[in-house]
Amino acid sequence: MANHTQNNKMNSFGLTLTALCCVVLVLGGLPFSSDAQLDASFYRNTCPDVHSIVREVIRNVSKTDPRMLASLVRLHFHDCFVQGCDASVLLNKTDTVVTEQEAFPNINSLRGLDVINRIKTAVENACPNTVSCADILALSAQISSILAQGPNWKVPLGRRDGLTANQSLANTNLPAPFNTLDELKAAFAKQGLTPTDLVALSGAHTFGRSHCSLFVDRLYNFSNTGKPDPSLNTTYLQELRKTCPKGGSGTNLANFDPTTPDRFDKNYYSNLQVKKGLLQSDQELFSTSGADTITIVNKFSADKNAFFDSFETAMIKMGNIGVLTGNKGEIRKHCNFVNKDRIRMASRDSSESAMVSSI
Template sequence: MFSFRTIGYTAVTAILLALLQPCNAQLHTTFYANTCPNVSTIVRSIVQQALQSGPRISASLIRLHFHDCFVQGCDASILLDNSSTILSEKLAAPNVNSTRGFNVVDSIKTAVESACPGDVSCADILALAAQSSVSLSGGPSWNVPLGRRDSLTANQTGANTSIPSPFEGLSNITSKFAAVGLNTNDLVALLGAHTFGRAQCRTFRNRLYNFSGRGKPDSTLNTTYLTALQQICPQNGSGAALANLDTTTPDSFDNSYFTNLQKGQGLLQSDQELFSTSTGAATIALVNNFGSNQTAFFQCFVQSMINMGNISPLTGGNGEIRSDCKKVNGS
């Protein structure tokens, strides 16, 4: 039985912990309500301007957020350039000559710093830019939890090993999602972002001619789709040519990615395996659900984006608010 003294001590401890909580604050949607209330509007405006130069930037910005969060958490480490102390994640295999949109992030940062100097992190800018990219392309809108701070380090090795590859099978990709606390629902919903954007031939050409070293195309590819892709990506081409990730509505955020998978028209191996692998009963059910119910996809996508944005953020006194997203303050 507790004594009154123990109960009193416990109550005082609880109060002290509550007072200390902001040092390890959870992300919340009103984080900048007093310090930078227009930050979402500023970010959306810059993304909208960038879209006028080409719709591909939407997919590029959401990909930056994805590739950032899978490496030491959502801390903007992907934005850091090489320096005497930094090996940039930009030069890791999944990112080099592949990730885009850094100039748009810099433009957003400049605009935000002009309005609210020293208040908004680059990590939060990535999360907000991803949300704007989706909603401006016809997808759902949501209130982004904010309050992340920026890392002082990058992890090029982690980028090489932690980011899911288009050449991987479902089991490996599932393991990489699980390693950062994301489940199968998150995996299928987040890969649904391949409903817009482009991919270079080098990321899927093996499926067209010599899949798994067998000297034949991937048998899960729709034959008409295979022929079309072979025309875009000849066997001895450079590998830099681009193909739409979604053949139906390549610049719109909708659920056609999933109906494409049902027809054998997933561009990347990692896409089609959600539906065509014999071990993917759970993912097949989700593909069928999202393919027939766009509302369900949008709802799950929003929750999974929030889940991904919660991967190991720096908060409180950890990290910093970079004044330039490309480098650590004072470097």
């Protein structure tokens, strides 16, 4: 998709911080919730096998679709960026819900909704009406990271599911792949997330894939100049042009990390150092003159443990944004519908079935 207008860019918001990623990440007006009553052992007595149940489903899926691991990390990001980590991104369109799945950053972009539903079914069979979809998203991100040889952290649990979605916030609050560093930092700062959090969470782009539509302007018409992005490595530019031809559909996939595309490691940062960041928003972290993020990129490139530690801290911090606990929200029986809508639809379907059988 060459020669994009700004409107076209808006239609390609979906970032794979990548997942997500784009990775990454804001919540409109919902600050980090430092007093959320979450606990890694929340389900110790009520659903002690929840972690192993989630892991088994994801492990089986990843055998045939290794890309799914990055997609599930990104799905957690896209949930927490809008209304907090309340599983609002999972809600389908109904008479009362305007789904976030049809927001520009998510449409034809989100992956893993079916996997979350498979996990929810398995969890419900073991522990009915106990584990929230929001917690399943948080656990899925952690387990996906581990399966990709990445960081491991204790996931604070006890979230409840929200009762609505917010498509307009998804449209305005999720960062775009062409955001500048100042725009990314401002979005993070609103949520109490630091530049170190920004660089660490962006590191989720060390695995997974992105559609060409999210970065093709950099290859042919950067900032409407008719030329490629000068911050792109010229050899890498030619490789990407083969994957994403000028005037193509934009649906081809490119690896975020051309070296180890399915492994969660620190190569994302060494790629930035040699101008091989896939998205503009990736390369901005290192190529913005005088930026304080350059030092952080260099640190993470040199020290995997420093990156992993910062990623774990940032994921826990992000996972606490705007959470619902206690008597707020609900435990959804089906992740795609609030319980009220699910009961209403089941009643309607039963009524329609009875009508058919009586004819």
